Amino acid sequence: MTPGGEEMVIMSRAEFDRLAALASEAEEMADDIAVYDARKAAFAAQGRMVLPAEVSALILKGKGVLTAIRKWRGLTQVELAKAAGIEQPYLSALENKTRRGTDETLAALAKALDVPVDWITPAA
Missing domain, CATH: 1.20.5 (Single alpha-helices involved in coiled-coils or other helix-helix interfaces)
Incomplete structure (x- = not known):
């Protein structure tokens, strides 16, 4: 004291x-x-809208945005491809960025993933 x-x-x-x-x-x-x-x-x-933390964490670990969102939603490539009306190899090519999706395909994927389309639209 x-x-x-x-x-x-x-x-x-x-x-x-x-x-x-x-x-x-x-x-x-x-x-x-x-x-x-x-x-x-x-x-x-x-x-x-802001990407959920789980998606951001997957992106920081090297996953692509489309892959990260699909995994966050708990879907396999086969499940997402079917829900979006596309073939799984095409989805794989989109996730690996060896192909670019059409606006219609990206819209279908966004709808199947229940996310805004700008989340999965590649930056110009």
Whole structure:
């Protein structure tokens, strides 16, 4: 206790340094979260939907967008191809980006996956 009655804590320099580093990391993380939240809000304000975290994680692991969304929906290539009215080898080629889908095919895939078509439309 200080002469004024305030409680004091005594700790080692190593413990103080560890706590200071943790506080710095927490502050940096809070800044990152604020930037993420602001960008997500701006994206939503444009009327666009954000990819689910599971899809983003698969993309970061190297999966293509179409493959990631299909896996997120729990579908095999055969199941998705059938639901979209296309052949499985064609779907495989689309997922591997060896072929580009027509607007009609992409719309059918988006409908079968229950996602906005711009999620699976390749950027120009």
